[in-house]
Amino acid sequence: MKSSQFASLVAVFASVNIVFDSLMGLPTLPNDVWSGWVFMVAPLTGMVLGPYAGFLSTLIGVMIGHSIYFRDVYEFLFTFGAPIGAMTSGFLFRGRWKIVLIYYSALLGVYFITPVAWQLPIWGMWDVYMAYVILLVVVAMMRKGLWNFKSKIKLKRLPYIIATCTIIGLEADVLFRIFILVPCQTYRLFYTLDVNILILWWAAGAFETPIKVALSTLVTAIVGLPIISRLEKLLP
Numbered sequence: 001m002k003s004s005q006f007a008s009l010v011a012v013f014a015s016v017n018i019v020f021d022s023l024m025g026l027p028t029l030p031n032d033v034w035s036g037w038v039f040m041v042a043p044l045t046g047m048v049l050g051p052y053a054g055f056l057s058t059l060i061g062v063m064i065g066h067s068i069y070f071r072d073v074y075e076f077l078f079t080f081g082a083p084i085g086a087m088t089s090g091f092l093f094r095g096r097w098k099i100v101l102i103y104y105s106a107l108l109g110v111y112f113i114t115p116v117a118w119q120l121p122i123w124g125m126w127d128v129y130m131a132y133v134i135l136l137v138v139v140a141m142m143r144k145g146l147w148n149f150k151s152k153i154k155l156k157r158l159p160y161i162i163a164t165c166t167i168i169g170l171e172a173d174v175l176f177r178i179f180i181l182v183p184c185q186t187y188r189l190f191y192t193l194d195v196n197i198l199i200l201w202w203a204a205g206a207f208e209t210p211i212k213v214a215l216s217t218l219v220t221a222i223v224g225l226p227i228i229s230r231l232e233k234l235l236p
Contacts, residue, residue, distance in 0.1 A: 017061020089169030
């Protein structure tokens, strides 16, 4: 792909991210991870553009989108999770699983050694645990050559690959936000929440966030199939 073509593609995806992020989401709970709709396009951005350009395109999208639909100043920090999620999807789509595995293992490890995390319901992050298990299965398959992302993409397998990368990317976004909220103590520093309120947030998020991940996974697998199939020879 020519550099001008690729730059145009980055700009197009940045514009799409701006539109989706600046749209007000459905009425949700106060602890909602995504108050806009950027979760619907961030994973596909990373898969199409690659991890680094996907990160940049999504970052531009959420920074401008958050400025158009302003939540609060702290959201500009938390929304870095979206470009990280796009980058994660991009890495895994191209078979670069080591970076993704290190990221998940490190952030989960830091979370579990944080004292306040011991007071939160352990089942409240069940979707993150599920994503980690899926990641371990994919890594095992890649190491045995059963799922080679570097080979020519097979049309029959592509929807499953897209769905997997979407789940892992979105939960990487969630994990980053959890890292900022709990180990970095912003629940107390930014929002002056006590642990009892945080427990309620955790319980509510265990039901709401997975629904949005499932919705994005379904839509991305359907929409992403023709897009990636058409751009397969142009993907970086």
